[in-house]
Amino acid sequence: MIKTESISKKKYLLKKIFSSHNIGDFIFERLTLLFAVSVFLLVLLMGYEMYEGSKLSIEKFGWSFLVNSTWDPVQEIYGALPIIYGTIVSSFLALIISLPLSIGVAIFLAEVAPPWLEKPLSFLVELLAGIPSVIYGLWGIFVLVPWIRNDVEPYLSDKLGFLPFFRGAPYGFGLLAAVLILSIMVLPIISSISRDVLKSVPHSQREAALALGATKWQSTIIVLKDAKSGILGATMLGFGRAIGETMAVTMVIGNRALISPSLFDPSYTMASVIANEFTEATSEMYLSALIQLALVLFVITIIINAFARLLVWSMSRKWKTV
Amino acid sequence: MENSLMNSKYFYYKRKLTSSIMMSLTFVAALAAIIPLVFIFYYTISKGVTYLNLDFFIAMPKPVGEPGGGMANAIVGTLILIGIGGAIGIPVGVMTGTYLSEFGNNKFGFMVRFLTDVLSGVPSIVVGVVAYTMVVLPMKHFSAIAGGIALGILMIPTITRTTEEMIRLVPHSLREAGLALGIPKWKTTLAIILRTAWKGIATGVLLGLSRAAGETAPLLFTALGNRFWSTNIGQPIASLTVYIYDYAKSPFEDWNQQAWTAALVLILLISVLSLLFRIITRSKYKTN
Numbered sequence: 271m272i273k274t275e276s277i278s279k280k281k282y283l284l285k286k287i288f289s290s291h292n293i294g295d296f297i298f299e300r301l302t303l304l305f306a307v308s309v310f311l312l313v314l315l316m317g318y319e320m321y322e323g324s325k326l327s328i329e330k331f332g333w334s335f336l337v338n339s340t341w342d343p344v345q346e347i348y349g350a351l352p353i354i355y356g357t358i359v360s361s362f363l364a365l366i367i368s369l370p371l372s373i374g375v376a377i378f379l380a381e382v383a384p385p386w387l388e389k390p391l392s393f394l395v396e397l398l399a400g401i402p403s404v405i406y407g408l409w410g411i412f413v414l415v416p417w418i419r420n421d422v423e424p425y426l427s428d429k430l431g432f433l434p435f436f437r438g439a440p441y442g443f444g445l446l447a448a449v450l451i452l453s454i455m456v457l458p459i460i461s462s463i464s465r466d467v468l469k470s471v472p473h474s475q476r477e478a479a480l481a482l483g484a485t486k487w488q489s490t491i492i493v494l495k496d497a498k499s500g501i502l503g504a505t506m507l508g509f510g511r512a513i514g515e516t517m518a519v520t521m522v523i524g525n526r527a528l529i530s531p532s533l534f535d536p537s538y539t540m541a542s543v544i545a546n547e548f549t550e551a552t553s554e555m556y557l558s559a560l561i562q563l564a565l566v567l568f569v570i571t572i573i574i575n576a577f578a579r580l581l582v583w584s585m586s587r588k589w590k591t592v
Numbered sequence: 593m594e595n596s597l598m599n600s601k602y603f604y605y606k607r608k609l610t611s612s613i614m615m616s617l618t619f620v621a622a623l624a625a626i627i628p629l630v631f632i633f634y635y636t637i638s639k640g641v642t643y644l645n646l647d648f649f650i651a652m653p654k655p656v657g658e659p660g661g662g663m664a665n666a667i668v669g670t671l672i673l674i675g676i677g678g679a680i681g682i683p684v685g686v687m688t689g690t691y692l693s694e695f696g697n698n699k700f701g702f703m704v705r706f707l708t709d710v711l712s713g714v715p716s717i718v719v720g721v722v723a724y725t726m727v728v729l730p731m732k733h734f735s736a737i738a739g740g741i742a743l744g745i746l747m748i749p750t751i752t753r754t755t756e757e758m759i760r761l762v763p764h765s766l767r768e769a770g771l772a773l774g775i776p777k778w779k780t781t782l783a784i785i786l787r788t789a790w791k792g793i794a795t796g797v798l799l800g801l802s803r804a805a806g807e808t809a810p811l812l813f814t815a816l817g818n819r820f821w822s823t824n825i826g827q828p829i830a831s832l833t834v835y836i837y838d839y840a841k842s843p844f845e846d847w848n849q850q851a852w853t854a855a856l857v858l859i860l861l862i863s864v865l866s867l868l869f870r871i872i873t874r875s876k877y878k879t880n
Contacts, residue, residue, distance in 0.1 A: 298778030302691035306704045309688050309748060313707050316714075316722045323725040374621025382615055383622075391622060398629045400862065402806025404833045405855045408840045409632050412639075412848065454628045461625065485611035507713065514715025516809035517837060541717045541809070548724070548813045564721040568714060575713035579706065 317568065324562035326555055335562060341527040343547070348559035350566070352527040356537035360445060360519065361512035363533075364452035369505060372457050373494075376464035376501075381476075381490050392462070399458035407521030410451045415442040415522055422446070423534055438534040441524070446533040448523040452512045460508040463582065467500030468493060470586050503581030510574040514567060516541040540567045640856030643849055648857065653819055653835075656844055663854055665821045669736070669830040670861070672823060673815060674804045676740025681747030681804075682797055688748070689755025689793075694781055696756075705756075712749035719745050720810030728814060736822075736829035739815025743807060747800035754796025758789040795869045802865035806858065808833035832858045 321328075327335065331348060338349020375395065379388050419442030426436045471493050479489035494501070524536020525546055540563050551557040647662045654661030688708070692701050723742035728734055762785050770780035786793070808831075811817075816828040817838065823829075832854050839851035 292776050294776050294778045298781065299691075299695055302687050302695065305684050305687035306691040306696070306700070308684060309711070309752065310704055310707055312745065312748075313711055315726075316718070319722050319725045320718075323721075323729075371621045371624060374618045375625045378618035378622040382618055391626075394626055394629060398625070400802070400806075400866070401629075401632060402808070402833060402858060402862070404806070404808040404836045404840075405632065405636065405858065408836055408851055408855055409635055411840055412852075413631065413635055457625055485607050487611035487614040488607070490614075510713045514713075514717065516715065516717040517833075521837070521840065541715055544717050544721060545809055545812055548721070549816070561721055561725065564718050568718045571713055571715055571718070572710055575710045576706070578713075579709045 317565070320561055320565040320568060324558050324565050326558035327562045328558075330555070331559075331562075335559075336566070339529065341543075343551075343553075343556050346553065346555050348555075348562075350540070350563055352529045353538050353540055353543050353563070354566075355529050356445070356523070356527070357513055357539040357541070360448045360452060360523070360537065360539060361509055363445075363449040364456055364512050365505065365509055367449065367453040368456045368460060368508065371453075372460035372504075372508070373464060373501065375457070375461040376468055377490055377494075379461070379465045380468035381486070381493065392465070395458045395461055398454070399462070403455070403515060403517040404521075406451055406455060406518035410447060410518055410522040414451060415447050418442050418447050418450070427534070434531040435533050438530075438532045440534060441536070443522055443524040443536060444534050445523065445537045448519045448537065448539070449533070451518050451522055452515060455515060455518060456508040456512050459511055460504045463504035463507060464497070464501050467497045467504060467582065467585055470500070471496045497585065499581050500585030503578040503585065506574050506578035506581070510571050510578065513539075513574070514541055514571050515539075516545050520545045540564075636852060636855050636859060639849070639852035641853075643853035644856060648853055652821060656847070659846060661850075663830075663832065663835055663850070663857070665818065666830040666832045666835045666854065667857065667861075668821075668823065669815070669818070670805055670832045670858075672736060672825065672829060673739050673743055673811070673831055674801050676737060676825065677743030677747055677804045678797070678801055680741060680744030681751055681800055684744075685748050685751025685797075685800065686755050686793060689752045690759065690781065690786070692752070692756040693759040694777075694785075708749045708752045711745075712753075715809070716742075716746055716807050717809035717812075720812065720814055723810060723814045731826075734814060734816035734828040736815050736825040736827065739811045739829065739831070740825070742810035742814050743804040746807060746810065747804055750800040750803065751793075751796050754799065755789075755793050758792030758796065759785055761792065762788045791872050795872055798865050798869045798872070802862045802869075805862055805865070806833060808837055812837075832861070 327348060331338070335348060335350055336354065337351055338347070339351040340347050340349045341353065342348075379392055379395075383391060419440050423436075423440030423442070423446070427438075427440065430436045475493060475496060476489045479492045480486075484492070519539050520542035523539065523542060525538055525542060526536040527538045527543075528535060530537075544560055544564055544567075547556075548560055551560055647660060649662060649667060650664050651660070651662035652664055653666075688704065692705055695701065696704065719742050723738050723745070727738035727741055731738070766784055766788060767780060770784045771777065775783075811831055811834050815831060815834070817834045818828045818830040836851050836854045836858065839847040839854065842848065
């Protein structure tokens with residue numbers, strides 16, 4: 271009698287300690303938790319590793335790394351301004367080209383296309399996102415760049431040569447090629463997320479508009495207004511992708527750290543500097559500067575992505591609670 | 593009276609016209625989005641097919657100037673690299689996804705979910721740099737294992753998120769049935785929930801693997817590349833994507849041609865993976 275009581279007391283204590291139904295559950299939960307924690311730690315570790323790796327350069331250059339415009343491995347002076355400039359300008363211009371198209375695609379997929387057309391078309395757009403970046407680059411070198419050199423740049427400098435953006439020798443490799451290829455690569459991301467966002471707007475919004483006599487386009491405008499924060503999030507995700515895009519850009523941008531208004535001139539992005547120069551970095555300072563560049567890229571993309579995800583999430587949550 | 597009627601008719605047609613113009617413009621945008629896809633596929637297939645023969649799959653690369661040769665080492669290298677990546681990314685991704693769906697309705701779960709989403713937006717070259725500082729620097733030489741680790745990190749977000757979503761799709765009644773029979777939660781999750789959801793999880797895994805197969809940037813200074821046959825994971829290893837990059841930049845026309853063929857083979861490899869993906873998802877809907 272006493273024995274069984276003490277056993278049940280022990281069991282009760284065990285239960286209290288593990289606060290769970292049985293020992294298997296306890297182990298299972300902690301095991302999966304361990305992996306979840308490891309993902310959490312991984313992101314912290316990535317930041318820490320790059321901070322450690324770039325200490326040499328951070329100590330020497332500090333914030334001037336971001337505003338100094340000389341990138342000279344021979345004299346060991348590293349300023350990333352032209353590189354940051356190239357990264358932001360190329361991504362921004364790519365967005366300007368891609369955004370109207372992407373929203374058009376999203377509207378077509380979410381509002382206009384009948385189901386039999388929407389499915390295969392969505393598949394094709396997603397296929398565009400699945401092509402490896404190095405194949406975009408290959409295509410860029412042998413198809414896009416010759417086309418730009420022979421047709422696009424002579425035409426632009428002929429018609430719009432009075433603007434500073436379209437001056438210089440038609441070389442092919444340069445900012446323009448990078449912008450065009452980035453705008454193709456960003457399109458599937460922005461359009462597929464925007465399509466999901468548009469679809470999450472309740473049908474009653476459209477029905478209400480149509481019932482008041484609105485045309486299809488007018489009801490679409492109302493839906494777009496409802497979805498604007500989600501579309502902004504999708505755009506930022508696209509921007510984040512463009513900033514970090516490496517192979518295709520490296521292969522066509524010409525790779526020279528240069529601040530020039532002309533789209534014909536070669537440029538450089540953070541990702542392509544790392545890709546090009548990392549294996550050539552012979553001195554410790556050089557390597558450290560490149561790792562610092564990776565750290566800057568990491569921080570920028572994390573901020574952009576965090577903000578964009580919050581926008582997209584808040585959007586989908588808004589309608590769930592209604 | 594007449595006038596206002598005319599006016600309203602005018603506005604009616606104007607609104608109608610605007611609407612149909614804008615709607616057809618969205619169709620034009622959709623077509624324009626498909627054009628680059630057609631171009632890329634057209635060039636990859638038409639240019640790649642010239643060198644596509646059995647030799648490409650079983651022979652080694654030849655020195656400059658000698659025609660022919662293949663990329664057997666790169667094909668095997670890519671498979672080894674995504675194999676190492678999968679060995680890291682699949683367990684971490686599936687377990688984390690299981691945690692998020694089973695126990696993750698709390699602040700910590702929210703944070704992990706958020707971080708995996710953010711991680712999926714981190715550029716692959718940054719992951720390459722991290723793999724370099726973590727693996728290559730301590731080992732003091734480039735290696736397949738460093739490249740595989742980079743690919744593994746890149747797979748984690750995709751696999752985690754699909755696993756979580758697929759487990760959430762399993763009807764609650766199945767879980768309740770298991771628990772009602774007195775089966776502990778861990779057994780219910782492993783034997784009932786994961787078993788029901790495994791096809792969905794497998795598609796996520798294949799998606800992660802096929803994306804990893806197309807990665808170049810994180811391999812440039814981790815796995816580096818190798819012109820010789822190597823299956824040693826402690827040594828530099830060749831991969832299709834790095835070959836495409838090197839051969840595309842080279843001044844030799846023969847190598848440029850082979851870059852197209854390598855691109856075609858890479859697309860074929862990824863298509864095989866996504867074909868598996870399609871087959872799995874299809875049979876999933878049939879059994880339901």
